[in-house]
Amino acid sequence: MSDSSKKIANEAEKAEDLKQQKANGNKLLIYLKKYGIIFALILLIVGISIAEPKFLNPTNIFNVLTQSSIYGIMALGMTLIIISKGIDLSVGSILAFAGIVAASLGQVSTATNKFFPNLGEMPVIVPILAALAIGAILGGINGGLIAYTGIPAFIATLGMMTMARGVTLMYTSGKPVTQLTPDFMFLGGKIGVIPVPVLIYALMAGITWVLLNHTSFGKNVYAIGGNIKAAEISGVNVKKNLLILYAFCGLMAAVAAIVFAGRVGSVHPGAAVGYELTAIAASVIGGTSFDGGIGTVGGAVIGALVLGVLRNGLTLLGVQAYWQQILEGLIIIVAVIIDMRKNSKKK
């Protein structure tokens, strides 16, 4: 190396160090931005509690958690899907179908409108397994269509959303299924003071977190969303992973269906219309990016809680339902605006 080129090298190094120092200075800001949504949640809770102290009642808190758990569970699957740069519009319909089949297998034997009149009282595991199977299969069909025919996820799941709803209506000829067994109702009930849906939600969140962060499947989901070409070149079996991913999302919808049925005690074929949008909202409020490759399970949980706290708090405060919707919409947009700043590369 000549003297002058050595000099150049050193100077360049210095310039890089300078850059590093500046980056460190920005760390606090980055930290604030990174966990901004948590601060927002805390702020929301504090604000609502000041306006209405009843909000902090343990019963009410559990209420919020229970209410959040159904779309919270759906948001877990949805988050993985959005990380992969996909979308699943069918989860609401899948919930309805899985839920209504489970309910039809989980009625008490004395039910007035028994769906299977000759069927005795089934152990609760039967409806549970039936629901899970339906969720996984319908989700798997979504994934298969997307992976092997190459149609956009939006289209595939839009089709599934419509079809699954039709099948649900056909299944009961449009009638609701009611009077579920006590064992089934327990899934929407409580152990001591703790609501079972919250426990199920926590368990699902844990499973999803492990799946996303500690398995190669999780890494692949990030890679597919972040840069599908890079994933392919690196030998990731993109098709297989997409299939599993959508099946998983369907499965989460089925889990939500079980909780839903247990809590309400009946399932109407028109149930859960629009839930897919709530699940998407929870995901994006929690920082999942539609650009793909970005999102966390923790974020999805917090996003669901933000929606839950907002809905519950505004109801407690006696705010009109119309206003609730307007505010919810606003929050979704603001959350994404903030998020885009966080992820933008420049400036």
Next chain:
Amino acid sequence: MEEQKYLVEMKNILKNFPGVQALRGVDLNVGYGEIHALVGENGAGKSTLMKCLIGMHPPTSGQIFFEGNELNNYNTSDALKMGIAMIHQELSPVLHRSIMENIWLGREPKTKFGFVDHQKMYDMTKEVLKTINLDVDPKMLMVDLTIAKTQMIEIAKAISYNAKVIIMDEPTSALTKKEIVQLFGIMRQLKADGKSLIYISHKLDEIFEISDKITVFRDGKLIGTDNKEKFDVQSLIKMMVGRDVTEMFPKIDCEIGEIKLAVTGLSDTGGRFNDVSFNVRKGEILGIAGLVGAGRTEVIETLFGIRRKMSGQVMIDGKEIDIESPMDAIKNKMALLTEDRRLDGIFPSLTVFQNTIIANLRSYIKKNGLLDNTKALKDVNHYVEAIKIKTPSIFQRVENLSGGNQQKVLVARWLLTEPEILILDEPTRGIDVGAKAEIHRLITALAGQGKSIIMVSSELPEVMGMSDRIMIMHEGKVTGIIDNRKDLSQEEIMTFATGNSSANQAKM
């Protein structure tokens, strides 16, 4: 079995794309432990041949042998497992994931329960990075790395596959001198370890420095292949373009008019540069030189309204103007050719035609409000011809063009706007020698028409060959603005670029 002479043998490879014969029966033989350079004009088929080798585009016909065995029906991951790795022209990491997750993507180390073993992954990453003397935290996100580091990570990834041959498609086009030196060090070390390297570049000096063998392509055909000693710059250029390129920098002296653009005390909000002042006259080409990272791109992006300015004054034709967005800049008849075509330039799925006219639509609107397609077509065809954009038709999607030809489309787009002030950031990056001379000619011609031109370039010969004056930047400050006298040496400019010349401050 007989000792194999070549690691890679490609025989009579043909590759057709719809409407394009990219390769028309080419051969390539790469020996063990050699650095084999692949050269040729933009669109000659270099990248395509390599994509055939790694199983990304199966050839239409032809045979491929690796270590003496014929390969058939394989994909990129099979190729990787066999030891064929490629660092692509358009780098493609998974941006928001860590270095280690990128390197081990698709083959993460597992614990005995089947979960990803992050600790092991971390250690393994450290180890690979050590082999190329790269000291970065494996947990860093790819998005936070410089282009050079991203490149090094790609190399580390190739090494981690135990690749026997590593293909590098224009790896140095965005690197600084220092980084190139570092890259060459790694390449030599890999060669010493018995690995073969295929190296694609348009920088002839680098090719002569690093390679053992050179293979020349033109129009999808093999023109020649031999040891590097058998070539010299002129003969190589002639083989590449099929004619003599006599003048790389056809700068004509033209009349320099009054001051068009005057910038005083410009600083940005991000602190990337400070107190930058300069002016450009009509008919003048102002070159901006400096090391990558000196703040050159930031200055012109601020000038163009992409970045926010903190302080400073911008005057055009003696009137102070306020540029807050690229729209304002365009209204003031400015145009900017950005440095990073993937990020801010190309619309991949639109045609060459649409990509070319997109910044100039306003001038094609007829009285009835519709677009004058005849005129637009004529103009686009003119430029496609002038700078030799290689495409089967102007209705080809830009993403199907070779890397260098995509860059040419962008050049055409901005030349077409006929701006009063044309700002070019690395205008000839990734462009072959012949087309480079053509682009230089067009730039000079614009200056001849009285336009003002600001040209950022990391290639000193280009800056020195084309500019009337040269502004040199270092760490966000202007260290000198000098008249481009013909007796100036590269070393003199470099002293400004490294900031060792404050005493030597030249007058404006």
